Amino acid sequence: MMQSWIILGATSSMARAFGRAVAERGDAVFFAGRDMDDLKRSATDSAVRGARVAEPVFFDARKPESFSAIYDRVSAEEGIINVAVFVGSMPPQDAIDAEPSLIDGTVTDSFTGPARFLQGLASLMEERGSGTVIGVGSVAGDRGRIGNYVYGAAKAGFHTYLSGLRNRLNRSGGHVVTVKPGFVDTAMTWGIEGMFLVAPPEKVARDLLRAVDKKKNVIYTPFFWRYIMLIIRSIPEGIFKKLSV
Numbered sequence: 001m002m003q004s005w006i007i008l009g010a011t012s013s014m015a016r017a018f019g020r021a022v023a024e025r026g027d028a029v030f031f032a033g034r035d036m037d038d039l040k041r042s043a044t045d046s047a048v049r050g051a052r053v054a055e056p057v058f059f060d061a062r063k064p065e066s067f068s069a070i071y072d073r074v075s076a077e078e079g080i081i082n083v084a085v086f087v088g089s090m091p092p093q094d095a096i097d098a099e100p101s102l103i104d105g106t107v108t109d110s111f112t113g114p115a116r117f118l119q120g121l122a123s124l125m126e127e128r129g130s131g132t133v134i135g136v137g138s139v140a141g142d143r144g145r146i147g148n149y150v151y152g153a154a155k156a157g158f159h160t161y162l163s164g165l166r167n168r169l170n171r172s173g174g175h176v177v178t179v180k181p182g183f184v185d186t187a188m189t190w191g192i193e194g195m196f197l198v199a200p201p202e203k204v205a206r207d208l209l210r211a212v213d214k215k216k217n218v219i220y221t222p223f224f225w226r227y228i229m230l231i232i233r234s235i236p237e238g239i240f241k242k243l244s245v
Helices: 013-023 036-049 064-075 093-098 102-128 149-170 201-213 225-234
Strands: 003-008 028-033 053-058 080-085 132-136 175-181 218-221
Touching: 003 013, 003 064, 003 102, 013 028, 013 036, 013 201, 028 036, 028 064, 036 053, 053 064, 064 102, 080 102, 093 102, 093 149, 102 132, 102 149, 132 149, 132 201, 149 175, 175 201, 175 225, 201 218, 218 225
Parallel strands: 003 028, 003 080, 028 053, 080 132, 132 175, 175 218
Antiparallel strands: none
């Protein structure tokens, strides 16, 4: 059956790698974001790679009025509608400490904006009795850490939302994959000190497609982050609050 993918936050390196992967499968790909010139380049590349449809569409997590045009466009496509969410922003924690108003944009970009978009799309997926949501969260959402606890809190909220949406869509034949990446080579992580075992975006894209095909519920990528975060979550709070991890 024909498949379509909406890629939210399509200007990120992970999203580009994923877009190339689904284009090579012959799927329709809608690159959603704010930088239309960048999105057009991705669409052109995907068309060359074999995408059935490759189009840029405007999306801004902070502007819900931008959502309806995307719903209308994808509803015109036959077959299965899928969505992959790569949206998020991570200002340095010290910048947020100095200017708490930055919390609003961080939470909107990383949680409430994408959740509101998915909430509006869910009924269409239920009508068709199919479709996959890939929600890219973060290992930062597993435990509040001093270096990025606002971003981590936003992603923790998004993880919980995805769990509930998975429960809902499962009843009509849909599926939701929660993805918790570790360090990935992206513009968001560029220049951050203390990073290790940084994964290329192409590796993450392969992991996402494998998770979709196997109908995984929650994955860590690369896989070893599951064990790293298991250790971090198991540290007693009395000790953890003294650590800089």
